[in-house]
Amino acid sequence: MLYPTQTHSLQELQQQAAVASKVYVQRDYNSGKICKFQTKFPSELESRVDKQQFEETMQTLNNLYAEAEKIGGKSYLEGCLACMTAYTIFLCMETHYEKVLKKIARFVKEQNEKIYAPLGLLLTDPIERGLRVVEITIFEDRSIGSGR
Amino acid sequence: MYLGLDEPVRECQYNQICTRNSLPMETLGHKKKKIPRRKWQVFPGRNRFYCNGRVMMARQTGVFYLTLVLIMVTSGLFFAFDCPFLASNLTPAIPVIGGVLFFFVLGMLFRASFSDPGVLPRATPDEAADLERQIGAANGPSGPGYRPPPRTREVVINGQTVKLKYCFTCKIFRPPRASHCSLCDNCVERFDHHCPWVGNCVGKRNYRFFYLFILSLSFLTVFIFAFVITHVILRSNRTGFLSALKDSPASVLEVLVCFFSVWSIVGLSGFHTYLISSNQTTNEDIKGLWSNKRAKDNYNPYSYGNIMTNCCAALCGPLPPSLIDRRGFIQSDTTQPVSHSNGSSMYASTQLHTHMAAATPLLHSNSVMIGGGGPPFPGKSSLVVPCASLAPSQPSLPSMPGLSCAGDMLTLRDPDTHCHHHHFASPEETPSPSGPMPLTLPCAAHMTHGGHIHPAQLYDPASQDSLHEDSVRGLVKLSSV
Numbered sequence: 001m002l003y004p005t006q007t008h009s010l011q012e013l014q015q016q017a018a019v020a021s022k023v024y025v026q027r028d029y030n031s032g033k034i035c036k037f038q039t040k041f042p043s044e045l046e047s048r049v050d051k052q053q054f055e056e057t058m059q060t061l062n063n064l065y066a067e068a069e070k071i072g073g074k075s076y077l078e079g080c081l082a083c084m085t086a087y088t089i090f091l092c093m094e095t096h097y098e099k100v101l102k103k104i105a106r107f108v109k110e111q112n113e114k115i116y117a118p119l120g121l122l123l124t125d126p127i128e129r130g131l132r133v134v135e136i137t138i139f140e141d142r143s144i145g146s147g148r
Numbered sequence: 149m150y151l152g153l154d155e156p157v158r159e160c161q162y163n164q165i166c167t168r169n170s171l172p173m174e175t176l177g178h179k180k181k182k183i184p185r186r187k188w189q190v191f192p193g194r195n196r197f198y199c200n201g202r203v204m205m206a207r208q209t210g211v212f213y214l215t216l217v218l219i220m221v222t223s224g225l226f227f228a229f230d231c232p233f234l235a236s237n238l239t240p241a242i243p244v245i246g247g248v249l250f251f252f253v254l255g256m257l258f259r260a261s262f263s264d265p266g267v268l269p270r271a272t273p274d275e276a277a278d279l280e281r282q283i284g285a286a287n288g289p290s291g292p293g294y295r296p297p298p299r300t301r302e303v304v305i306n307g308q309t310v311k312l313k314y315c316f317t318c319k320i321f322r323p324p325r326a327s328h329c330s331l332c333d334n335c336v337e338r339f340d341h342h343c344p345w346v347g348n349c350v351g352k353r354n355y356r357f358f359y360l361f362i363l364s365l366s367f368l369t370v371f372i373f374a375f376v377i378t379h380v381i382l383r384s385n386r387t388g389f390l391s392a393l394k395d396s397p398a399s400v401l402e403v404l405v406c407f408f409s410v411w412s413i414v415g416l417s418g419f420h421t422y423l424i425s426s427n428q429t430t431n432e433d434i435k436g437l438w439s440n441k442r443a444k445d446n447y448n449p450y451s452y453g454n455i456m457t458n459c460c461a462a463l464c465g466p467l468p469p470s471l472i473d474r475r476g477f478i479q480s481d482t483t484q485p486v487s488h489s490n491g492s493s494m495y496a497s498t499q500l501h502t503h504m505a506a507a508t509p510l511l512h513s514n515s516v517m518i519g520g521g522g523p524p525f526p527g528k529s530s531l532v533v534p535c536a537s538l539a540p541s542q543p544s545l546p547s548m549p550g551l552s553c554a555g556d557m558l559t560l561r562d563p564d565t566h567c568h569h570h571h572f573a574s575p576e577e578t579p580s581p582s583g584p585m586p587l588t589l590p591c592a593a594h595m596t597h598g599g600h601i602h603p604a605q606l607y608d609p610a611s612q613d614s615l616h617e618d619s620v621r622g623l624v625k626l627s628s629v
Contacts, residue, residue, distance in 0.1 A: 095466065
């Protein structure tokens with residue numbers, strides 16, 4: 001299980017539905033090396049989810065990653081402090097990046113529960129795919145009887 | 149403390165036994181084991197893991213132990229023989245500063261050696277299939293043309309066109325600045341070089357530790373060198389030069405080690421300072437990717453513009469977490485790609501069978517080629533040989549660290565030139581021997597090998613046609629999954 005099943009709808013999905021296919025949203029490297037995913041709406045999802053909604057999800061995700069990788073006063077301070085303590089400070093506290101990654105995990109879970117699971121879709125947290133792709137699993141809706 | 153982990157050290161204290169595992173050769177799979185296995189145990193790269201996945205190093209660690217011994221012995225001798233004299237005659241601050249430097253050096257060394265350099269996990273089978281489909285679709289229908297599908301993508305970063313290359317081993321399009329390390333058989337983000345002295349690749353996640361290690365080591369070397377000389381001079385003022393040497397024989401050894409180390413380590417620190425300030429990797433600098441000599445308007449798209457920002461970003465920027473979850477448990481329903489010794493991946497999903505069936509025409513045709521092909525093209529074999537000869541001889545490089553680091557640079561060049569063989573669309577990068585030569589054989593070869601030892605490149609034009617047809621057929625089968 002990719003997610004600890006806490007909501008009823010997610011549980012139902014993973015127990016009853018079969019995976020029909022997977023869609024991959026690749027990284028967008030046009031802005032450089034920062035972690036950013038393409039916001040283009042994949043054609044396979046046209047029948048399933050609203051384009052606006054999907055693009056909003058992707059944009060928020062991109063913004064969160066930008067926040068994680070932001071180079072500014074706070075990250076410099078953290079870096080200098082870490083260097084001075086020979087990086088032992090990370091035994092006690094999390095790096096800024098890790099904190100934002102947790103936030104992203106919560107966001108993805110929330111999006112799944114509220115929006116995507118009822119539509120028979122499941123977003124995989126990109127960190128589980130090495131920040132390469134956003135994997136969207138399309139579940140076949142057995143209960144309704146309509147395949148993909 | 150020096151383990152470079154994301155987890156607190158207290159967990160490691162309970163670990164009395166460090167399990168030492170080489171890379172797994174058996175398939176993961178349908179075996180239902182009572183004890184859940186951790187992901188590092190089935191990691192497909194050529195790395196070694198210690199302390200139950202907390203420590204990650206390259207396969208050849210001999211030179212790392214040499215580094216450790218050199219540092220510890222020289223510093224040990226300094227503290228034992230020279231410091232008592234210096235502390236009493238000059239100031240006790242000397243051993244204190246020396247001690248701080250020594251521990252900092254060791255800390256940075258362990259951090260650079262033991263942490264994940266920024267390895268990119270390999271694509272899951274579904275991802276790989278999806279990518280193949282996309283590449284196949286982008287290429288159009290497989291017609292009678294001999295041009296194999298291009299395995300590059302172009303992106304424009306900050307106004308410069310950068311080519312993204314497809315890695316056949318990891319089955320991903322490499323992000324910009326990533327490179328595949330042939331020694332560790334992994335794609336590493338912001339790959340700098342593979343350092344045998346540190347026993348690991350130097351990449352995005354441990355570059356700052358590597359830099360701080362060589363910087364602090366140069367300070368330590370100069371420090372020890374200067375104070376040992378001071379010690380000998382002070383002693384010889386009292387008792388004469390020869391008896392001074394007799395009183396502290398260790399000083400001679402220390403001076404020798406430090407003298408030879410200073411040139412290479414200080415030089416290396418200077419070089420890396422230049423690289424950091426211009427935000428380049430060793431890889432890019434050697435190839436001259438962003439130099440003005442390539443093109444008039446060539447510039448580095450990753451540089452922030454000024455030296456201070458570049459330095460701060462490299463050293464104090466956010467430290468990204470490891471993308472390979474080494475200590476996570478393997479989920480029974482997720483499929484993990486596992487490498488065999490021959491380099492071909494076996495997947496536990498049902499798509500495996502179709503993939504393997506599709507891939508066999510390529511494998512088959514490849515083996516036929518090797519058996520009955522023409523003589524290896526001399527131009528190409530000269531590229532193959534250095535790689536093969538350099539890689540195994542890594543541990544026995546000359547004692548000059550500077551030269552050996554040049555040695556690692558050479559090794560890293562070769563995988564890239566090999567990887568260039570896959571880029572059919574870029575004739576200027578592949579040194580094509582005679583006219584445009586569609587290079588499908590290396591493509592097939594890489595699929596079977598995945599390691600750094602490539603079979604001899606064969607360019608028998610007569611058998612190329614059948615090979616192309618086979619490979620095209622193979623790819624069509626793959627894309628139809």
